[in-house]
Amino acid sequence: MNKDSSFPENSEELSDLDSLRKLLRSHPSEDKIGRYEVVDFLGQGGMGKVYRAYDPELIRTVAIKVIDWRSNRNVQKKRLLKEAQATARLSHPNIVKLYEIGEDDQNCYLVMEYVEGCNLAQYLKKGIPSYSWTLNILYKISLAVHHSHKEGILHRDLKPANIMIVKDEPKVMDFGLAKVLSDETSASSKGKVVGTVQYMSPEQLRAKKLDERSDIFSLGILFYEMLCGQRPFQGKTTLEVATSIAEQVPIPLKDLDSSIPFDVEAICLKCLQKERQKRYQNANLLAKDIKRYQDFFPVHARKRTLSYVASKWFIRNFSLIRTAAAISIAFILVLVNCYIYFKLQEKEAFLVSKEKFPVVKKELFESYQPDTGKNQEYIGFAIADLWESFSLHEGFGRMEKRIESLKNLFPDSSILHQEAGKIFLLQWIRHKDSSYRTKALENLEKSLACKPWDSETAFCVYQIYFFSQDWQKQEIYSNLLIKENPGYSLYFKAQDAYRQIRLMDKAAIRQKDYDEALAYCQSCLEKLPSFAAAYGLMASIFVMMDAYDQALSYCQKALALKQEKAYSYRFPKYKEIIKKDISFMNLYCLDFFILEGKIYEKTNQYDKALAAYNKVLSSFPSYSYALINRAEIYYKQGELSFAIEDCSKAIEEKYQIARGYSLRGNSYLGLKKYEKAIEDYTSLIQLLPEKSEFYLLRSGVYQEMKQYSKAIADLEQALKLDPKNQKIQFLKTVLYKMSLENTHK
CATH class of the missing domain: 1.25.40.10 (Tetratricopeptide repeat domain)
Structure with a gap:
């Protein structure tokens, strides 16, 4: 539903700005599908072409799938309607949303959620992902598929190309082959094999009646490919692949990569059982077994021997059965x-x-x-008194004199020198004065002596x-x-x-x-x-x-x-x-x-x-990292004034500066304090001039202020830094048109 994009991670800020919506508001297109203005062509789907388009009424970007009329129009239309009826019932965070089905004189089409990202097939070309990433993605896909099954819908074409990856979150799309479980008839002719052969189940290849377990098999193929970089069933021709699916046992994953855990291999191979009754009986059970593995519980895909269950219990309760303390760190x-x-x-x-x-x-x-x-007790109280003075932020020069006096009284006290070293170290971390580091080392090394x-x-x-x-x-x-x-x-x-x-x-x-x-x-x-x-x-x-x-x-x-x-x-x-x-x-x-x-x-x-x-901040009120982390939460909760306050404190400390300027600029933007936002984004650009996304952020603010020449200049600079970014090129083109129209008014 979308082609790969390298749009920066900071696209949320552009979304907050509604930049894209307002840039497109006055950008009419000669090519229209219904009321939708076609922006560009995204690709060819299983049933027709897919376009990115703009909805001028709801002011949003959408994806439109247009039916290919090369075959019988009525049959194709019936299939498209079936897809729409199926998909419209689905509402899940990991399923692409269907907004509308429409028809005009020329086209019958679906209007769907536009997803910015790449599909899983493109993602896998970069290399084999980590087990953790794979398990999390498959877990969420399984929950999405289970949701569709509960609505009585099979996907029937689960494959990497039909799964979008958006910031490490999967979105399942293209229910063009979905079958309503409760229906006795199908829009496809009886006995017709529909789907992508490499990801079909044995029963799907034989055109038998399907149930949820067919999608489980397809998920198993997907899982196998994500784990080792190749599909479990190989062949030079479609017929050879189909024969392999129907008859061959896949190569054990550990033969391809010995580091793959036994539990992970077992979960995958259970999905790939030829006999349906031996697979997971629904996608929710698959998701639960993945979760059991992640939580160090025995998985249902493996035989539950006593040693296996005991080993899982040991790992899960590792912290409870460890021996008593040997060495502690202060x-x-x-x-x-x-x-x-x-x-x-x-x-x-x-x-x-x-x-x-x-x-x-x-x-x-x-x-x-x-x-x-009672020298030991006296030293203990003296140390407590030092820490109290330090907490009261008394003059550190006076503290140093008290430390020296105590060390003269107890020159061989390891604990006294150790605590003095801690205090000097803390001063070093606070003020970055190397003299405190030197004194910290002197005291700590004396403690060791x-x-x-x-x-x-x-x-x-x-x-x-x-x-x-x-x-x-x-x-x-x-x-x-x-x-x-x-x-x-x-x-x-x-x-x-x-x-x-x-x-x-x-x-x-x-x-x-x-x-x-x-x-x-x-x-x-x-x-x-x-x-x-x-x-x-x-x-x-x-x-x-x-x-x-x-x-x-x-x-x-x-x-x-x-x-x-x-x-x-x-x-x-x-x-x-x-x-x-x-x-x-x-x-x-x-x-x-x-x-x-x-x-x-x-x-x-x-x-x-x-x-x-x-x-943390009750003890370290100006600790930059904690301030920025708290500011991020305030920002997510819409408490923008609090976010600005924390960012300002962090910036004053001269640490976490980039995060501080970025987040404070975003917060000012949310409050429509555009001049303040410009100041922070400019500081960010001066700090990290090689980052194209910061020019994008500032360009969006200039556009809001109708300073189009400055907005275009920032987009041009962003393009120099990221010349392959089609999103930036698109924004620049539209913004240039807006500036011309504004000039003629």
Whole structure:
């Protein structure tokens, strides 16, 4: 229904602007189908030609399928009407919508939703997609097909060319071969084989009466092709392909790619059973089995042996059966791991708050009376007092003097030097003053020189050298950590695998890439069972896989471990007070609250995502990444003033600048504050002049302001950067015509 387009991801903003609608409003066409103005030809469908057109009454772009009258008109018309009657009953987010059926003197036609994207056949030409992507796409297609089956409709021609991919969301189209299950007769002649042979079921080839299970077989062929890049039934001629479908058993997927999981292979091959009763009996059961695999439950496609069920239970409950804590990572690790995650994700440095921290509750040390015989307890209270002063944002110069005085009193205290190192590190992250980094390293390395050896401190020092690109010292500390516990070696390998995945194009990522990173994490946790960072890394990997339930589970496990660590060095009589200090927990678990917020945001649970980001911002009021994430949610909820406020704060901090300008510009646009939007889009262009989509955004605003020459100039620049983008060329042509008409008025 559409040809491939490279229109930028920011097309939502153009939609918000109603640019296309208003550009086309005064763009009459000589070619019309009914009231619709033909814009261009999209392709040849199974029943006729497909066009993109403009509806001047409803001011929207549509796709029109026009029947091919080369054969008997009445029969063709009957088939087209049958298609319309079937499709019109379908309302599902993963099915292309039918708006209208029409007829004029020349044509009988269908008016359908216009979908911007490429079809699955075009997508697969780029390479074999990841297992995660394939499973998510097939899951949604299965639900769409099940919906059509519930309405009594078979598709009968499921194939990659009939599935559009729009921002990683499938849309099933072309029910031109649909058959109403309740009908006794068909628009096709009895016994006629209709469909695409390569994706037909055995019973469809034999022109037998079909049911839902025929579409299941077609989905199996589709699934097989997505997993390994070739169809399960081969042949040089149509007859050879048909014979293969009817008689041959497909090559096992693991023979073609040994990394394909057994469960995934079993689900696919169950769809491809020759006997209908051995397949999934409906598409909903197929979708449920995919979901079971994603959630680490035994799938129904495999024989449920005791060992198989037990292995699934073990994976699903991995966090509950692990042994007791061996090594824990303290507050410093939160900050540094947070830095890793956001550096990779945004390619912009992160900066934590310049505002004050929440106050540490004074009840912690109200009952304390100095006692030189209780040095350990005195150090504990001194550390708490330092953190309270830091949270109150007292002059840092005075704090440094107090730290030095305490270190003079207790020169061999590992915990005191460790906590002092944390405070200096936080100042470094806040202000990017290298002198604080130097003092952080001095204190942390002094802590390591004191007995006993502390792995968490060594890990933090390793991370600082890593981000400072001091590879020699980084290697020294990585070797020390590995010598202390081989689990760290596995964690470093998991980090490397994770970074490599993030650098890959999504279409090039294979399930084995994810599996490798996850396996390193799991092996690490066997040796470091209380290593919160490893749980957090697993959660991040599952986010990349779009497996949000698993991601949330591991993220919450990391949070629990962090909170447990926060209480661990407190004296028993003060632990309950600390546990009630929510602001302290928000500070301590910063990185995992951010991750939790992203997971909730990905699953459209905006209230929960806001709650997570608010926890972070209550401790780091100017933390740019959390501000921008919260602004995005406000924008989606239509709270544009709040979005602008958060973006402005983030931009002031000089981090997340590109996201800040883009989102703030979009928000100003939504409020019709065009001059403000122009300012932000201009700043964005100055920051990233190679991005064509930013010129498109600014062009749309100029068009709203009727400054056509500037709008056209921006489109011309966008075309220079993206010369193959037909959408930009189309907009430029129409806008040029509008400018001429405006001149003649």
